[in-house]
Amino acid sequence: MKEKIKTILQKYNNDRGRLMDILIDLMENSGYIDDFSVSVLAEDLKISAAQVRETISFYHFFSEKPKAKFNIYLNNSITSCLRGFSSIKSTFEAESGIKFGEISSDGLIGLFETSCVGMNDQGPAAIINDKIFTNLTPYRARKLIESIKDGKTLDGLVYENYGDGNNSHPLMNSMVYNNIRKKSILLDENYERFDVIKNIIKNSSSEEVIQIIEDSNLRGRGGAGFPTGLKWKFGSRMPGEHKVIICNADEGEPGTFKDRVMLTQYNDLVFEGMVLSAFATKADMGVLYLRYEYKYMLKYLNSILDEMRENNLLGSNISGIEGFNFDIRIQLGAGAYVCGEESALIESMEGKRGEPRDKPPFPVEKGYLDLPTIVNNVETLASAVKIVKNGAKWYSSFGTKDSLGTKLLSVSGDCRFPGIYEVEWGTSIREVLEMAGADNVQAVQVGGPSGTLINVKDIDHLSKTELMKWYKPSGMMAAQKSFDRKLSYSDLPTGGSIIIFNKERDILSDVVMNFMDFFIEESCGSCSTCRNLPRIMKEKLQKIINGHGVRDDIDDLLNWGKIIKVSRCGLGQTAANPVLSSILNFRHLYEEHVMAMTDYDNQFDLGKSVSAANSFVGRKLIHKHS
Amino acid sequence: MSEEIKFKIDGKEIIAKNGQTIVEAARENGVYIPTLCNFKGVKPKGSCRICSVKVNNRFMTSCTTPASPGMEVYSNTDEISDLRKSIVELLFVSGNHFCPACEKSGNCELQALAYKYRMMVPRFPYSFKKKGVIATGPKLLKEQDRCILCQRCIKTIKDVEGRRYYAFRNRGNKLEVVMDEAMSKTISDELAKQAMDNCPVGSIIYKEIGFAEPIGTRKYDKKPIGSDIETN
Numbered sequence: 001m002k003e004k005i006k007t008i009l010q011k012y013n014n015d016r017g018r019l020m021d022i023l024i025d026l027m028e029n030s031g032y033i034d035d036f037s038v039s040v041l042a043e044d045l046k047i048s049a050a051q052v053r054e055t056i057s058f059y060h061f062f063s064e065k066p067k068a069k070f071n072i073y074l075n076n077s078i079t080s081c082l083r084g085f086s087s088i089k090s091t092f093e094a095e096s097g098i099k100f101g102e103i104s105s106d107g108l109i110g111l112f113e114t115s116c117v118g119m120n121d122q123g124p125a126a127i128i129n130d131k132i133f134t135n136l137t138p139y140r141a142r143k144l145i146e147s148i149k150d151g152k153t154l155d156g157l158v159y160e161n162y163g164d165g166n167n168s169h170p171l172m173n174s175m176v177y178n179n180i181r182k183k184s185i186l187l188d189e190n191y192e193r194f195d196v197i198k199n200i201i202k203n204s205s206s207e208e209v210i211q212i213i214e215d216s217n218l219r220g221r222g223g224a225g226f227p228t229g230l231k232w233k234f235g236s237r238m239p240g241e242h243k244v245i246i247c248n249a250d251e252g253e254p255g256t257f258k259d260r261v262m263l264t265q266y267n268d269l270v271f272e273g274m275v276l277s278a279f280a281t282k283a284d285m286g287v288l289y290l291r292y293e294y295k296y297m298l299k300y301l302n303s304i305l306d307e308m309r310e311n312n313l314l315g316s317n318i319s320g321i322e323g324f325n326f327d328i329r330i331q332l333g334a335g336a337y338v339c340g341e342e343s344a345l346i347e348s349m350e351g352k353r354g355e356p357r358d359k360p361p362f363p364v365e366k367g368y369l370d371l372p373t374i375v376n377n378v379e380t381l382a383s384a385v386k387i388v389k390n391g392a393k394w395y396s397s398f399g400t401k402d403s404l405g406t407k408l409l410s411v412s413g414d415c416r417f418p419g420i421y422e423v424e425w426g427t428s429i430r431e432v433l434e435m436a437g438a439d440n441v442q443a444v445q446v447g448g449p450s451g452t453l454i455n456v457k458d459i460d461h462l463s464k465t466e467l468m469k470w471y472k473p474s475g476m477m478a479a480q481k482s483f484d485r486k487l488s489y490s491d492l493p494t495g496g497s498i499i500i501f502n503k504e505r506d507i508l509s510d511v512v513m514n515f516m517d518f519f520i521e522e523s524c525g526s527c528s529t530c531r532n533l534p535r536i537m538k539e540k541l542q543k544i545i546n547g548h549g550v551r552d553d554i555d556d557l558l559n560w561g562k563i564i565k566v567s568r569c570g571l572g573q574t575a576a577n578p579v580l581s582s583i584l585n586f587r588h589l590y591e592e593h594v595m596a597m598t599d600y601d602n603q604f605d606l607g608k609s610v611s612a613a614n615s616f617v618g619r620k621l622i623h624k625h626s
Numbered sequence: 627m628s629e630e631i632k633f634k635i636d637g638k639e640i641i642a643k644n645g646q647t648i649v650e651a652a653r654e655n656g657v658y659i660p661t662l663c664n665f666k667g668v669k670p671k672g673s674c675r676i677c678s679v680k681v682n683n684r685f686m687t688s689c690t691t692p693a694s695p696g697m698e699v700y701s702n703t704d705e706i707s708d709l710r711k712s713i714v715e716l717l718f719v720s721g722n723h724f725c726p727a728c729e730k731s732g733n734c735e736l737q738a739l740a741y742k743y744r745m746m747v748p749r750f751p752y753s754f755k756k757k758g759v760i761a762t763g764p765k766l767l768k769e770q771d772r773c774i775l776c777q778r779c780i781k782t783i784k785d786v787e788g789r790r791y792y793a794f795r796n797r798g799n800k801l802e803v804v805m806d807e808a809m810s811k812t813i814s815d816e817l818a819k820q821a822m823d824n825c826p827v828g829s830i831i832y833k834e835i836g837f838a839e840p841i842g843t844r845k846y847d848k849k850p851i852g853s854d855i856e857t858n
């Protein structure tokens with residue numbers, strides 16, 4: 001055992017900065033990280049055992065306790081719940097004889113829940129030992145457990161066939177489908193592999209490339225919308241021998257899965273984008289930070305990188321450009337939504353818990369190993385390639401004045417055609433609903449749980465109380481019909497997650513509660529506000545749903561949602577949005593639940609509250625309170 | 627590097643050294659901004675959020691933000707005072723802070739801030755958590771329900787080779803700070819006492835000396851927190 005651990009440590013030069021990789025290898029080796037391994041790691045990496053456990057215990061997919069032979073991680077995101085999560089969960093439990101969170105006594109099966117796994121278009125999905133099982137039904141759940149009990153191998157569990165496109169590449173062998181429903185300038189066939197590296201940048205300067213990106217007005221597609229050209233310009237001007245390009249493929253916002261499809265079907269475009277941005281910013285180190293849930297793509301993606309190395313598209317003097325040296329490695333995450341935040345991602349890459357950093361300094365000044373670091377989303381990098389190939393002018397003929405080009409939408413929920421839609425900026429929600437075949441719609445969540453929940457109804461009638469004045473989701477125009485709002489940086493900016501809810505759905509208890517659970521689970525816990533308030537707000541909402549709320553409770557929620565805005569990173573700053581946004585656009589649902597004419601909870605049931613004590617001392621309640 | 631810059635806090639002119647954080651500069655100019663997680667001599671990590679101020683109408687933590695020339699900082703407004711009070715309340719309800727029975731009463735910064743902001747009944751419901759006490763080491767015990775997760779012990783208590791005695795465990799609402807079990811057995815007297823002193827609350831307690839100095843005559847029993855800084 002000790003030899004095994006030492007070999008793994010040597011593979012990473014006993015570098016504590018590579019603790020993530022060391023732990024991932026150990027997990028793969030023995031299924032968990034035992035006390036002995038922790039002590040060897042602590043000794044050889046010259047840190048305390050508590051420090052090793054600090055990293056282990058942060059990530060969802062690391063374990064200090066033995067795991068089962070087959071570990072089933074069932075996705076509990078909102079669309080999974082809309083499509084039968086609970087019946088699948090109970091089937092798994094009934095068939096295996098254990099509850100979620102447990103491992104069967106023979107060590108064969110373990111059942112766990114996990115946040116969104118990027119399969120909302122084909123959920124409910126589960127990850128079983130790194131393999132994705134999509135479109136689960138109680139029938140399939142039963143069959144899976146039966147096959148495991150019959151002694152089948154992991155590959156033997158796969159149902160009839162593999163997915164489309166590269167999903168069935170022998171190095172991927174996955175059941176996932178791409179579900180590309182609409183292609184435009186990013187996804188269309190107008191692309192010659194690696195042409196930009198081979199032929200275009202050779203004859204341009206880094207300044208020229210940056211100028212094209214600036215002229216195209218490309219903005220970050222990861223959600224925050226920072227101008228990409230400006231980021232690259234800062235990066236290129238930073239002094240230093242080494243600089244880092246990170247492609248952010250953590251894709252954790254519930255409801256998005258477009259980066260999954262990009263990496264499956266358009267990975268050449270993405271890697272080419274990384275090389276392009278390295279050329280522009282003079283970076284020499286490239287990292288693709290891939291969420292653990294997408295580990296099934298790892299071998300395949302590495303094969304593409306090898307192919308690029310063989311063809312001098314990575315390595316030294318790339319494509320014959322003297323002094324242009326750059327290579328890419330893939331860093332796996334281990335299950336933490338917050339690691340999508342760029343500075344948390346960098347901490348994670350350094351082997352630590354994914355705790356966001358204070359800004360300033362920004363990563364572009366001081367990032368990975370304190371080097372200047374440019375972090376970009378998968379889609380941003382891919383778009384940059386098409387822009388440099390076809391020109392900024394071409395790009396600006398798509399989209400609207402303030403939001404040029406196209407955006408990939410990940411559409412899921414109550415609609416007939418969930419999947420990827422590449423639309424021009426400026427497309428309205430109504431059009432998206434028509435494309436996806438959604439009727440009877442009650443609400444649409446734009447931008448995932450941290451985004452906005454919009455209502456089919458007009459919003460101008462909605463509350464204009466004193467307390468509501470401070471809460472302004474970006475660019476909200478009061479008199480607009482909600483579903484006519486447009487996807488754009490000035491009205492509805494989005495990373496592309498669109499989740500549709502029909503009229504049967506209970507917005508408060510199904511949707512908002514699910515989103516609050518997500519933030520409670522995924523906070524890094526560092527800020528006093530983000531660590532505590534989502535839980536407190538969720539309990540308050542539960543009180544309202546239970547019919548014990550009063551009007552003041554709604555005001556409390558609004559006020560508390562304001563406090564949490566002082567949190568360090570975007571996770572905490574938006575963690576109250578499910579509540580705030582639903583109060584803003586669905587206030588009537590809250591009003592229906594609260595007791596309108598009272599300002600205190602008059603449903604206190606004395607008898608019930610003291611019943612345990614009464615039965616203990618053998619006392620009967622004298623008169624019943626109503 | 628040591629060139630001087632000028633900026634304003636609540637309209638008062640502050641003279642700072644270039645590179646200084648807002649909190650440090652304020653302190654040297656007789657302006658008190660409350661802090662909990664910040665600790666002299668170690669790199670700040672804005673985690674308690676109590677030092678939040680407003681700059682350009684945006685919240686920033688003053689312990690991590692460098693002062694810059696001409697900056698207009700707002701700190702003592704009604705809005706920010708209430709925000710700070712709410713953070714103190716959050717820290718109270720999320721743990722179990724029963725001051726009359728606490729070894730740190732009177733020396734506790736959280737308690738002192740609760741007095742400063744006149745906390746009466748917290749606006750949030752108590753969580754009644756029971757994380758318990760870890761008292762396996764010979765010198766120190768750790769009261770988990772009093773820990774406000776400020777990271778001061780994590781950042782300051784290390785051995786000569788930089789190994790940390792304290793570390794986080796888990797994340798989010800389940801976050802805890804724990805002591806390394808092996809290292810807790812060999813910690814020196816001096817370092818153990820330092821650990822207790824660096825903890826702003828009564829989470830790290832040196833065994834058997836808790837009430838050597840009687841409650842009533844301790845630091846904040848005599849003078850409110852921040853009064854040594856404020857000049858006015």
Ligand SMILES: Cc1cc2nc3c(=O)[nH]c(=O)nc-3n(C[C@H](O)[C@H](O)[C@H](O)COP(=O)(O)O)c2cc1C
Pocket residue numbers: 219220221222223224225226248249250251252253337338339340341342343375376377378380381569570571
């Ligand atoms: C909690 C949180 C999660 C995030 N997750 C992602 C993510 O999964 N992918 C991503 O590209 N950006 C994510 N971001 C945004 C990144 O911090 C960063 O802005 C982005 O990667 C920059 O790339 P871009 O400018 O190309 O969008 C997240 C931000 C926060 C606050």
Ligand code: SF4
Pocket residue numbers: 338355356522523524525526527528530531567568569570571572573
């Ligand atoms: S806001 Fe939340 S997730 Fe972000 S740093 Fe603070 S505690 Fe961590």
Ligand code: SF4
Pocket residue numbers: 772773774775776777778779780792803824825826827829830
């Ligand atoms: S034990 Fe004390 S110093 Fe350490 S994190 Fe908790 S409150 Fe802070």
Ligand code: FES
Pocket residue numbers: 660661662663664671672673674675676677678687688689690
């Ligand atoms: S003192 Fe600044 S965040 Fe804690």
